[in-house]
Amino acid sequence: MSLVTIMPSGKTIEAAEGTTLLAAILAADENLTHKCEGKAACGTCHIYIQDGRKGVSKIAREENERLDTIVGIGSKSRLACQAKVLGTMDIKVELLGFGSGL
Numbered sequence: 033m034s035l036v037t038i039m040p041s042g043k044t045i046e047a048a049e050g051t052t053l054l055a056a057i058l059a060a061d062e063n064l065t066h067k068c069e070g071k072a073a074c075g076t077c078h079i080y081i082q083d084g085r086k087g088v089s090k091i092a093r094e095e096n097e098r099l100d101t102i103v104g105i106g107s108k109s110r111l112a113c114q115a116k117v118l119g120t121m122d123i124k125v126e127l128l129g130f131g132s133g134l
């Protein structure tokens with residue numbers, strides 16, 4: 033179990049191992065666009081992980097390729113639908129106020 037803090041609202045939610053950040057964020061009643069419903073195909077669920085990046089699953093090729101197509105990515109970027117909570121540490125994510133360009 034990890035505690036996921038969602039910025040900028042500061043809401044927190046507990047997420048079990050294997051939960052995607054997208055599922056955790058939606059369970060916290062936060063709004064995050066996810067047009068392809070978690071297939072790493074749209075990029076609209078792009079978020080930043082501010083803290084606890086080692087507490088989520090590694091980036092797979094599919095996610096990496098999708099991130100490469102998004103405007104505004106950085107070292108903290110992840111697709112919320114692909115990053116799964118490992119349950120080893122707490123995580124702080126930031127929902128982005130700008131579109132992904134897609």
Ligand code: FES
Pocket residue numbers: 065066067068069070071072073074075076077078098111112113114
């Ligand atoms: S919901 Fe489409 S890439 Fe995550």
